[in-house]
Amino acid sequence: MSVLTSPPTSSGSGEKISRRRPWRAKVAGVFAGVLALSTAVASPAPAADNPYERGPDPTTASIEASRGSFATSTVSVSRLAVSGFGGGTIYYPTSTTAGTFGAISIAPGFTATQSSIAWLGPRLASQGFVVFTIDTITTSDQPDSRGRQLLASLDYLTQQSSVRSRIDSSRLGVVGHSMGGGGTLEAARSRPSLQAAVPLTGWNLTKNWSTLRVPTLVVGAEADTIAPVATHSIPFYTSLPSTLDRAYLELRGASHFAPNTSNTTIAKYTLSWLKRFIDNDTRYEQFLCPIPSTSLSISDYRGNCPHTS
DSSP: OGGGSOOOOSSOHHHHHHHHHHHHHHHHHHHHHHHHHHHHHHSOOOOOSOTTOOSSOOOHHHHHSSSOSSOEEEEEEOGGGOSSSOOEEEEEEOOSSSOOEEEEEEEOOTTOOGGGGTTHHHHHHTTTEEEEEEOOSSTTOOHHHHHHHHHHHHHHHHHTSTTGGGEEEEEEEEEEETHHHHHHHHHHHHOTTOOEEEEESOOOSOOOOTTOOSOEEEEEETTOSSSOTTTTHHHHHHHSOTTSOEEEEEETTOOTTGGGSOOHHHHHHHHHHHHHHHSOOGGGGGGTSSOOOOOSSEEEEEEOSSOOO
């Protein structure tokens, strides 16, 4: 320990004090370094900010792409093997190393089958979701029935399906077209534990959704004559609680049937909404806030920013 003490001098106490200070500084530095090292060794590595993030950092190109970074596979579900809905097709990421995934059920519109919205299945699944495009019990089922069928399909997906072990049952959402869009609102109102809802050119005679508590993106079509935005999508949106994470996207010049074929605008904002609220993936906030401007593909966009959920 003698090496840690300044040797005595004959020039008085003032010189002794001044010559000890560099040694004390060195000792303090050594102890500080040892303490920092021991703290780094003893403390566990910090957890990821969000354990539900799936896939690489998103870019405009990646969210507009027809396929994401995950390879996918499919499972056909016969209507004879289920109850409460009409069967369908499950699209899921094949990865077994990325953890569990959020899941989404998608319902078709009046007189339509799952084939009318099938393009969304692999597109969303390849971005890191388990997606169930469903058939309804009959093609004429009304929105309230389609809402119940969406929930029944989610229950099947998470409890009985062959891919249930790949799903985080606490992270679920619903999407639907036309009457399936109206059913999306019904399902979200009935089950507030859902994380996200996206009605696409939705049709429903109910216009007041003030009791709905699920983050909702309402997608309307400017030239829709079957479910005109003035009497459907806009009232749906404006009736949602102002405190709710909500948005309204209107497709410029589009018809009621825009969701029935591959549509980049629908896909990029639906994906961003589902990622933001089902996966709580704030990397996608950049595509939703600030509110997107009108463009060649968007005639109107409204919403609350920043999002709070």
